[in-house]
Amino acid sequence: xxxxxxxxxxxxxxxxxxxxxxxxxxxxxxxxxxxxxxxxxxxxxxxxxxxxxxxxxxxxxxxxxxxxxxxxxxxxxxxxxxxxxxxxxxxxxxxxxxxxxxxxxxxxxxxxxxxxxxxxxxxxxxxxxxxxxxxxxxxxxxxxxxxxxxxxxxxxxxxxxxxxxxxxxxxxxxxxxxxxxxxxxxxxxxxxxxxxxxxxxxxxxx
Amino acid sequence: xxxxxxxxxxxxxxxxxxxxxxxxxxxxxxxxxxxxxxxxxxxxxxxxxxxxxxxxxxxxxxxxxxxxxxxxxxxxxxxxxxxxxxxxxxxxxxxxxxxxxxxxxxxxxxxxxxxxxxxxxxxxxxxxxxxxxxxxxxxxxxxxxxxxxxxxxxxxxxxxxxxxxxxxxxxxxxxxxxxxxxxxxxxxxxxxxxxxxxxxxxxxxxxxxxxxxxxxxxxxxxxxxxxxxxxxxxxxxxxxxxxxxxxxxxxxxxxxxxxxxxxxxxxxxxxxxxxxxxxxxxxxxxxxxxxxxxxxxxxxxxxxxxxxxxxxxxxxxxxxxxxxxxxxxxxxxxxxxxxxxxxxxxxxxxxxxxxxxxxxxxxxxxxxxxxxxxxxxxxxxxxxxxxxxxxxxxxxxxxxxxxxxxxxxxxxxxxxxxxxxxxxxxxxxxxx
Numbered sequence: 047x048x049x050x051x052x053x054x055x056x057x058x059x060x061x062x063x064x065x066x067x068x069x070x071x072x073x074x075x076x077x078x079x080x081x082x083x084x085x086x087x088x089x090x091x092x093x094x095x096x097x098x099x100x101x102x103x104x105x106x107x108x109x110x111x112x113x114x115x116x117x118x119x120x121x122x123x124x125x126x127x128x129x130x131x132x133x134x135x136x137x138x139x140x141x142x143x144x145x146x147x148x149x150x151x152x153x154x155x156x157x158x159x160x161x162x163x164x165x166x167x168x169x170x171x172x173x174x175x176x177x178x179x180x181x182x183x184x185x186x187x188x189x190x191x192x193x194x195x196x197x198x199x200x201x202x203x204x205x206x207x208x209x210x211x212x213x214x215x216x217x218x219x220x221x222x223x224x225x226x227x228x229x230x231x232x233x234x235x236x237x238x239x240x241x242x243x244x245x246x247x248x249x250x251x252x
Numbered sequence: 253x254x255x256x257x258x259x260x261x262x263x264x265x266x267x268x269x270x271x272x273x274x275x276x277x278x279x280x281x282x283x284x285x286x287x288x289x290x291x292x293x294x295x296x297x298x299x300x301x302x303x304x305x306x307x308x309x310x311x312x313x314x315x316x317x318x319x320x321x322x323x324x325x326x327x328x329x330x331x332x333x334x335x336x337x338x339x340x341x342x343x344x345x346x347x348x349x350x351x352x353x354x355x356x357x358x359x360x361x362x363x364x365x366x367x368x369x370x371x372x373x374x375x376x377x378x379x380x381x382x383x384x385x386x387x388x389x390x391x392x393x394x395x396x397x398x399x400x401x402x403x404x405x406x407x408x409x410x411x412x413x414x415x416x417x418x419x420x421x422x423x424x425x426x427x428x429x430x431x432x433x434x435x436x437x438x439x440x441x442x443x444x445x446x447x448x449x450x451x452x453x454x455x456x457x458x459x460x461x462x463x464x465x466x467x468x469x470x471x472x473x474x475x476x477x478x479x480x481x482x483x484x485x486x487x488x489x490x491x492x493x494x495x496x497x498x499x500x501x502x503x504x505x506x507x508x509x510x511x512x513x514x515x516x517x518x519x520x521x522x523x524x525x526x527x528x529x530x531x532x533x534x535x536x537x538x539x540x541x542x543x544x545x546x547x548x549x550x551x552x553x554x555x556x557x558x559x560x561x562x563x564x565x566x567x568x569x570x571x572x573x574x575x576x577x578x579x580x581x582x583x584x585x586x587x588x589x590x591x592x593x594x595x596x597x598x599x600x601x602x603x604x605x606x607x608x609x610x611x612x613x614x615x616x617x618x619x620x621x622x623x624x625x626x627x628x629x630x631x632x633x634x635x636x637x638x639x640x641x642x643x644x645x646x647x648x649x650x651x652x653x654x655x656x657x658x659x660x661x662x663x664x665x666x667x668x669x670x671x672x673x674x675x676x677x678x679x680x681x682x683x684x
Contacts (some may be wrong), residue, residue, distance in 0.1 A: 111391055115447040189589040191501040195544040198498045221477050221497055226455050
């Protein structure tokens with residue numbers, strides 16, 4: 047009795063598996079022809095698999111490349127920005143630190159002075175909101191009073207030149223400190239030369 | 253014998269010539285040559301107590317020292333140190349021969365009378381040679397006012413002998429960086445009694461006295477640019493003149509309550525007369541080049557100033573009435589800082605040369621008789637006359653830092669005036 051039953055089950059499952067296998071096979075083989083043998087089916091499937099994988103990879107690679115490119119561009123833009131900011135800072139520092147020097151008892155601008163002022167005019171054009179003060183100074187020789195007047199002339203001389211280069215005079219204030227605010231304390235020709243100067247201070251706008 | 257006579261004759265002639273050359277210098281009643289070379293020998297024997305000698309001891313000893321110090325300061329006098337007793341207070345009681353033999357030209361007798369707290373001092377100045385009384389003064393006051401009385405007598409002596417007024421009551425304003433930054437200070441004629449006028453620790457410079465000595469004007473950067481501040485010494489109130497960005501070198505104008513100052517109203521710094529409220533009254537000097545540092549003759553008729561109109565900074569004089577202008581310095585490439593003497597007969601200034609830095613010079617208002625007063629002693633600037641015209645105060649870097657010195661107007665006895673103040677001192681201004 048049991049023997050007959052188990053025989054039926056075994057045959058049944060085999061038949062069922064075959065049936066399933068047959069269906070599965072049918073699914074894979076969407077093309078018209080029925081698979082003749084398993085090997086052919088296998089390789090065709092593999093080919094397809096590789097193709098797809100490759101396609102996926104290609105897409106991935108493309109995506110990756112795109113990302114990389116974007117990152118690169120972002121980095122470059124960042125660097126550019128930093129560079130620009132650095133240059134801006136440098137230009138501003140240059141504007142403030144670069145002084146104009148004068149000969150003894152003179153408010154005349156020599157060639158170097160003129161070049162420096164041209165640079166300053168350029169900066170003022172780039173920074174339209176900036177307002178500045180020009181401070182005129184003298185070396186320690188000579189009387190306080192005379193040096194106050196000379197310092198004023200030195201400041202005005204630079205202002206006049208900037209105005210001639212197109213800068214609006216309303217943006218510039220002048221003040222004289224005479225011999226009262228030396229850049230370098232001491233005596234002697236070298237020290238005196240460093241003190242006969244105009245200083246440029248940025249008031250506002252930046 | 254003849255040779256000796258001849259020699260003597262020639263000597264006398266030469267001496268006469270010399271005295272003719274020097275006659276016509278500043279009229280100083282008593283002596284007409286440089287009085288500081290030949291100082292007047294004078295004796296001030298110990299004071300005499302007419303009563304209450306015990307309580308007068310200190311007053312008399314201190315007083316004697318103080319009177320000597322005052323007269324010594326003027327550089328006109330020299331003292332012998334003998335302590336001979338006077339013999340009496342009045343001419344009839346004094347043995348002038350004794351003093352003449354001792355080498356004195358003059359003699360001062362002082363008598364003191366003390367009653368409780370009330371002190372009376374009697375001063376007499378005698379001409380020893382002529383045996384005459386020249387100055388007699390009597391003062392009465394509290395015992396602690398002895399120095400005031402002595403000063404008054406000393407002033408009377410100066411006034412009588414040298415036609416000079418107010419040296420011992422005068423004061424000086426000056427600039428010092430003693431406290432950090434530059435501030436204005438005040439002191440007595442002899443450099444004592446220093447006290448601070450401004451305390452901003454910023455930059456306060458170029459002080460100037462009004463002619464009644466009650467107001468001062470100066471330049472200050474307290475409000476971030478040079479402005480002229482005018483202040484009453486008693487009342488503490490004042491004004492600020494602020495025209496444009498340059499307001500410097502204020503000088504009071506004689507006889508008026510207004511200021512001459514330098515302002516940059518057009519192209520160049522020029523000199524204008526302005527009211528204390530800042531109203532422009534008149535342009536005093538201007539035109540091409542810097543014009544700065546006005547200084548007025550005491551009668552207000554003429555103004556000395558510095559101008560670069562000729563290409564280099566030089567001293568010019570303007571006649572206020574007819575507006576004519578004349579240059580007076582032609583030697584040296586840089587002459588500034590003119591200061592008019594109270595007598596109107598001299599102008600002192602600072603001249604810079606390549607070899608010897610800056611030195612003080614004297615020159616007549618017509619540009620003649622130029623004299624150099626300092627030499628080979630660092631930088632000497634900012635000369636200013638005392639109100640009696642006998643002394644000049646100036647700043648000198650001969651000892652390193654800039655200090656205020658004083659000398660006679662002929663350049664003798666150059667010595668430190670303001671001691672005991674560290675830092676640099678400059679720009680003295682002497683009261684009138």
